[in-house]
Structure formats: C-alpha cells, structure tokens
Amino acid sequence: AQKITQTQPGMFVQEKEAVTLDCTYDTSDPSYGLFWYKQPSSGEMIFLIYQGSYDQQNATEGRYSLNFQKARKSANLVISASQLGDSAMYFCAMRLPVEYGNKLVFGAGTILRVKS
Amino acid sequence: DTEVTQTPKHLVMGMTNKKSLKCEQHMGHRAMYWYKQKAKKPPELMFVYSYEKLSINESVPSRFSPECPNSSLLNLHLHALQPEDSALYLCASSQTLAGGYIQYFGAGTRLSVL
Numbered sequence: 001a002q003k004i005t006q007t008q009p010g011m012f013v014q015e016k017e018a019v020t021l022d023c024t025y026d027t028s029d030p031s032y033g034l035f036w037y038k039q040p041s042s043g044e045m046i047f048l049i050y051q052g053s054y055d056q057q058n059a060t061e062g063r064y065s066l067n068f069q070k071a072r073k074s075a076n077l078v079i080s081a082s083q084l085g086d087s088a089m090y091f092c093a094m095r096l097p098v099e100y101g102n103k104l105v106f107g108a109g110t111i112l113r114v115k116s
Numbered sequence: 117d118t119e120v121t122q123t124p125k126h127l128v129m130g131m132t133n134k135k136s137l138k139c140e141q142h143m144g145h146r147a148m149y150w151y152k153q154k155a156k157k158p159p160e161l162m163f164v165y166s167y168e169k170l171s172i173n174e175s176v177p178s179r180f181s182p183e184c185p186n187s188s189l190l191n192l193h194l195h196a197l198q199p200e201d202s203a204l205y206l207c208a209s210s211q212t213l214a215g216g217y218i219q220y221f222g223a224g225t226r227l228s229v230l
Contacts, residue, residue, distance in 0.1 A: 033215060043204050045159070045221035052216055091158055095215060101172035102147060102213040106158030 002027045004094050006107035013082045014115050020067070021077040021110050023092030033095035034075040035104065036066065040088045048090075051075055082114045119143075120222035122207050128228045131197060137225045139190040139207030145220075147171075147213045148190040150182060151206040153224070159206055165190060166213050197229045 003026040013019035025034065036048040051059045051066045059066040067076040079086055089111050093104040120141045129135050139148065146167050151159035164172035165184040179201075181193040190207055204224045211217040 031215060035218070037221070042223065043206075043226065044223040045206060045208070047218050047220060050216075050218060093158075098213050098215060101161070101164035101166075102210060102215070102217070102219070103161050103164070103172070104159075104219060109156075109158055 002029070002032075002094055002096055002105050004092050004105055004107035006092055006110050008110045009108070010111045010113070012113050012115060013079075013086075015084060016081055018078060018080045019082055019112065021079070021090050021092075021112065023075045023077065023107060025073050025075060025092075025094050027073075027094065029097055031097065034066070034068070035093045035095065036064070036075075036077045037091045037093060038086075038088045039091060039109075045091070049077065079112075084114050084116060087112060087114045120207055120209055120220050122205075122222035122225050124225060125223065126226045126228075128230060129194065129197065130230050131199070133197075134193070134195045136194065137192040137205055137207075137227075139192075139209075139222055140188055141209040141220075142188055143209065143220070144187075145209035145211055146187060147210045147217075148184060149208040149210075149219065150190070150192055151208065151221075153204040153206055155203075163192075164213070171213065194227075197227075199229050202227055202229045 034051045038046045092107040096103045148165045150162040153159040163182045168184045183191040206224045208219040208221045210219045
C-alpha cells in the first residue's frame with residue numbers, strides 16, 4: 001500500500017538557518033512522483049517542489065531542495081536561509097498512478113516555526 | 117499564472133440548507149479535484165474530473181454532488197450536510213491525469229455546518 005510518513009509533528013528553526021523536513025514513502029510502483037506543499041494558516045496549499053521517481057538529480061527550486069534517496073525511500077525537504085514567512089504546515093505527498101486518478105496521498109504534515 | 121480561484125472563502129450553513137462551492141481555473145487544465153481537509157489533518161481526495169467527466173468518486177456521501185459544467189469550472193453542491201462535514205474544502209487542477217503534472221490548489225472554502 002502506498003504511504004507517506006512524516007515523523008516530525010513540529011520543528012523550530014532560527015531565521016537564516018537551514019532546516020530539513022523528513023519524509024519517507026512506501027510504494028511498490030516503479031513510477032511515482034513526490035511533492036512538497038506549504039500550507040500557511042490562511043489555508044492555501046502552495047506547491048513547492050517535485051521529484052519524479054526516474055529523475056537522476058535532486059530537484060531544486062530557489063531556497064527549496066529535495067534530498068531524494070531512492071534506496072532509502074526518503075524525500076526530505078531542505079529549506080535554506082529560513083525566513084519568518086516560511087512558518088507554516090508542510091506536507092509531503094506522493095502521486096498514485098493514473099488508474100487511481102492521479103490521487104495525492106499526503107503525510108501527516110510538519111509544522112515549521114521560524115524564530116527571529 | 118498558476119491560480120485556482122475558490123468562492124466563497126467562508127460559508128456557514130444549516131443542516132437543511134442547499135449551497136454550492138465554486139472553483140475556477142484558466143490555465144487550460146483538464147483535470148480538476150475536490151479535497152476535504154479537517155483541522156490539523158492532511159487533505160483527503162473526494163472527487164476527480166478528467167475532461168469534464170467524473171473519473172473518481174472516493175465513496176463520498178450523496179449529500180455532496182460535484183459538477184463540472186465546462187473545462188474551467190468545478191462546482192460542489194451541498195445539501196443536508198452534517199456538522200461533521202465542517203472542514204476546509206480545497207479545489208485543485210492539473211494539466212491532465214498523466215503523471216508528472218503538478219496539482220495546483222486554491223485557497224479553499226472554510227465550511228461550517230450548524
């Protein structure tokens with residue numbers, strides 16, 4: 001069964017420092033996609049970064065990078081130079097195959113608080 | 117532009133009311149989704165539309181009725197809801213159902229059922 005696990009309910013980071021949010025996944029399908037979304041208290045789910053299972057290089061988007069370790073089935077999000085506006089809930093998600101409607105399965109989320 | 121617009125932002129309704137949630141995107145996406153999110157929980161998929169046809173219904177109670185009148189618009193009709201249906205309802209869209217396409221979400225409608 002496809003599953004996403006985020007083991008950190010909450011994290012604190014000092015402003016301007018880097019932080020890693022953990023995500024492990026479980027799937028038997030060789031083709032899958034992994035996503036990270038940010039959800040501020042306003043509610044909007046903001047797409048951050050995507051990694052395909054066949055991608056050879058780790059994805060990067062500005063201050064966000066995804067540390068993809070396929071053998072370990074982990075897809076950790078690294079945020080560099082944290083800003084106060086990074087305080088939010090962060091969800092790791094895995095896309096299921098097309099026959100499942102491109103469904104996203106989400107982890108439980110990690111609340112990140114950036115301290116000044 | 118990756119904007120998905122949801123209206124209203126907030127909705128309070130009684131258990132006997134009929135209301136509708138609206139979702140609109142102008143990115144040319146042909147797949148649209150409804151998710152339900154309870155407080156402090158991850159979103160859960162409710163419905164998937166592909167090319168204006170219902171593709172997936174995740175065993176959602178019939179008091180929730182989706183509609184996709186055209187490729188840009190997705191509605192969720194609500195009738196005889198229960199207090200436990202109070203949640204954040206998120207709409208999303210993607211290019212198609214094919215793998216690799218990003219699902220972009222709207223800001224959601226916060227629904228309270230009294």
